[in-house]
Structures are given as C-alpha cells and as structure tokens.
C-alpha cells in the first residue's frame with residue numbers, strides 16, 4: 743500500500759471514531775497490517791504529573807514496559823528531544839529498553855502539540871535495518887494528523 747493510501751485511511755479513521763483511544767488503536771492495526779516490517783506498533787502518552795510515558799493502545803505482544811521515565815530508552819529519549827529516532831540495530835544501542843528478544847530495530851516518532859511533546863508512536867521490527875525515509879515521512883505525517891486529538 744502506498745503512503746498516500748495509508749494517510750487517506752488515517753483521515754477516515756480520525757473522522758469515524760469518537761474516542762481518541764479508538765483512533766489510536768485503529769491506526770496501530772492499520773500500520774501493523776499494511777507495513778510488512780512493523781511487528782509491534784503502539785503509542786506512549788506523556789503523563790505530565792509523573793513525567794513518565796504511559797503505554798496506550800498497541801498491537802503486538804504485550805509488554806511489561808507500561809510506564810517509561812522521560813530520558814530512558816529510545817522512547818524516553820524521543821520524549822526529551824522531540825525528534826524522530828531510528829535505531830537500525832538495537833544491539834548497538836546503550837540507552838535501550840528491550841521488550842522482546844525478536845526485536846532487531848525500532849523507530850519512534852513524537853506527537854507534538856504547540857511544539858510540546860504529548861505522545862509518540864513506537865514501532866518495533868524483527869527485521870534488521872528496515873527503516874527508510876518512507877517510514878519517517880509516513881509516521882511524521884500521521885503524528886501531525888493525530889496532534890489535534892490531544
């Protein structure tokens with residue numbers, strides 16, 4: 743499925759759901775289904791009271807990492823730096839929180855609202871170095887669309 747088609751489906755998901763968590767879950771399902779190298783797709787949402795990321799809707803194996811402090815792991819670094827992070831080989835990453843032995847690579851993209859970090863989409867892959875500008879363009883466009891919901 744080409745990028746524009748996926749973005750069109752995201753627009754349809756946003757207009758047809760009433761609750762934010764329904765939208766986020768449907769986006770996870772869409773991405774996991776349409777992009778071959780996406781094996782775990784989920785959202786972490788910032789709790790500003792605790793300064794931790796809380797696991798939101800996701801598709802894939804359950805993870806024990808349901809609360810991640812800002813700064814910890816790839817997810818926590820993206821919350822801090824507000825920039826997309828690609829890890830093509832997680833075994834080479836120091837500040838990394840392993841969820842499953844099968845995961846080889848990861849991309850995390852922030853959702854910003856008025857330039858403040860509010861949430862992020864986290865994608866794990868079982869493939870080595872699968873991410874390209876396709877993923878960055880797709881996921882940043884999706885996060886920009888979702889920003890209004892927060």
Ligand code: SME
Nearest residue numbers: 805815816817838839841
């Ligand atoms: N690997 C992430 C933790 C979350 S799991 O991938 C679901 C990290 O290093 O932040």
